[in-house]
Amino acid sequence: MPTLTFQLNDVPDGGMRTFDLGDALVLVTRDGDAVHAMNGRCPHAGANLGEGVRCGDRVVCPWHHATFHAASGALTEPPALQGLAAYTVTRDGAQCTVDPAVPLERPAPAPQGRPEEHTVIVGGGPAGFMAAQTLRQEGYAGRVTLLTAEPHAPYDRTALSKGYLSGKVQEADLPLGGPDWARTHGVDLRAGTRVTAIDRASGRVTVSGTGTFTADRVLVSTGSQPVRPDRPGTALDGVFTLRTLEDARALRDAARGADLVIVGGSFIGLEAASSLVQTAASVTVVAQEDEIMSRAVTPAVGRAVRRLHEEHGVTFRLGAELDRLDGDGQAVTGVTLRSGETLPAGVVLLGTGVRPVTDLLGDAADEKGAVHPDALLRLDPDTLAAGDIASAPTVLGEMRVEHWRVALQHGMVAAYTLLGRAGGADGESMGGEGTDVRVPFFWTQQYGKSLRYVGHAESLHDTACWGDPDAYDFMEFTFDGDRTVVASAMGRDRALAAFAELLRMGRAPTPTEIRAGEFDLVERLTA
Structure with missing residues (x-):
């Protein structure tokens, strides 16, 4: 070299x-x-x-x-x-x-904590994985036990609806940290282990069939589970949700050569549509809204992305509500809409939302199922909550965010909290900052084009756009009063990264500035 x-x-x-x-x-x-x-x-x-x-x-x-x-x-x-x-x-x-x-060889971190300490992590998703990895990378000397109900080591769930369904990503490529991560990081991984109770006062974690673990601190990162709409036929064979590797494997195999109907016009369903359109006989997306992705982007952006799907053979039924799933007594055969139209379907994917899994935390959860830790993700001094279940502070206020990167961020924050280093290790380690300095971010990839989204907004009543969504070259901004709280973009990666940093520091351009016309966000960042 x-x-x-x-x-x-x-x-x-x-x-x-x-x-x-x-x-x-x-x-x-x-x-x-x-x-x-x-x-x-x-x-x-x-x-x-x-x-x-x-x-x-x-x-x-x-x-x-x-x-x-x-x-x-x-x-x-x-x-x-x-x-x-x-x-x-x-x-x-x-x-x-x-x-x-x-x-350069990095020096080994100084040991942190006592060898007899025991941290139990409940949940093997991104937050639990990142907490365990960060603890070890930062020199945690105690025991780390990771309990996950799935029969696998932690894996990249974002790839399921994208590369895995399309066949571009194989199962061997999915494990986070590689196939031998748990052993090399000194993590006692208990896959296929279902936790049935957590006693926060004593630190006892009870698992099905194998007794209890006693922990000094417990991190709960149990994630979300898909919601099936209350409609007839959702239990028929051939009706799928998409959350786990098993879900994705079964959906991929069943969709091959079948008429596939996807219920839901948000990101998970659209990614699945773009991944399966080449192998399914047909793909139809049904959405109640008048345009796809309507909770995140304006109709102009939704139309542009929908056109991309239509050019690849996906058809849409918008403003359409599911009435029932039809079947032959065992397997699904069609999807009937409230309008009376019936779509032929050998396979149905329900992309109809998720709910946080917080049963183990009892009355700590609110009416929507979320728990509310502080900025360091503490529910109490010895119990932490992270990932999809946690409505935690961000730079834009408290919110529960179902995004992969946010869950990984939570894992880092939780690890530093467990280490007692919430301010970070030193000038080179910022992971110890709380969630209140974090910026929500997610991305979706469809047909090789990426839409990236920074921030959070409850509504899209006040927006502005630079560029041309139909050319897949734009930045769209959402405002909340006199604040700019969201930017989404295609083809403007550097500008979006600059906006994210400006938002993090409280220096995002104002709605008045953005409406006045385009300017260089990178220059604004470095000024």
Whole structure:
């Protein structure tokens, strides 16, 4: 692998740049005479980090907003699961040389906590996984037991409706952290273990058939489960929800050559439609709303994405309400709408929402099933709640967010809380900040095009758009009074990453500024 040689002024002061060596992409950051080099590709999905943004000590990936420390490459925000390999920079005057074939060895973290401590994590989704991983990466010396009802180690659930259904991602590629993650991280993984009770006062966690665990601290991250609408026929064979690997495997096999009807016009159903349209005989999406994705984007954006689906053969019934699922006594044969129209269906996917699984937390849950931890995710000093079940503070106020990256963020926050380091380990570790400085973010990919979404809004009554949704090149903003609280975008990754950082710092442009016309959000960030 060749070495990299460059001049100090080739990298802007306070900025960053990537250099392509063919076999390696090297990211270089500079602050005055201090120069640092690291792997230039995001370990999450391989994006060129030089096409993202730098905000102080943060380097933000343009695709999915994983964030790394600008000097060390340490991970500060998921969805990446580890930091960047760092390289030695040698200086001869203004000339700098980097050898990417020799990464720096990171010192082992100092032991944290006592070996006799026991942390039990209930739930093997992204929050539980990230908490366990962060505890070990930060030197936690106690026992970590992860209990999950699924018969698998934690895996990438985001791939199920995208690459897995389409056949581009195989089951062997799904495990988070690789196939041997639990052993290499010293995690006692108990897959296929159903927790039946948690006694928060004593720390006892009861599991079905195998007794109890006694914990010093318990993290509950039990996620969500799909909601089946109260309509006749939803229990027929051939009717699916999509949450687990088993769900995805069965749906993929059943849809091959079948007439598939998807009930629900939000992201999970649309991703499944784009993944299965090549193998199903037909795909029809039924939605009550007048346009798809109507809770997140305006009709103009929804129409543009719908047109993309229609160009690939998906048909839609909008403003249509499900009346019943028809069958032959055992298997589904059709979907009847309130209008009286019946659609032939050999397979039905119900993308009709989820509800948080908080039965184990009893009266801590509100009427909607959510629990309300503080910014450090504590329900009480020894019980934490994270992920889909937690309505927690964010930069935009308290909310429950069913997004993959948010759940991973919660896992990091929970780990630092368990370590007693809520302020972060040092200048290179920001994961210990609370949820109240976190920005909600999610993405969807359909037919190779990505829609990315930053922030949260309860309604879309006040919006503005830069660019052209029909060209898949736009940023759409949502306002709440005199605040800009959401930006969604296609084809403007760097600008969206800049907006996310501005929102995080309380510097988002105002509605008046945005309505006045387009300007460079990256320049605004670095001004």
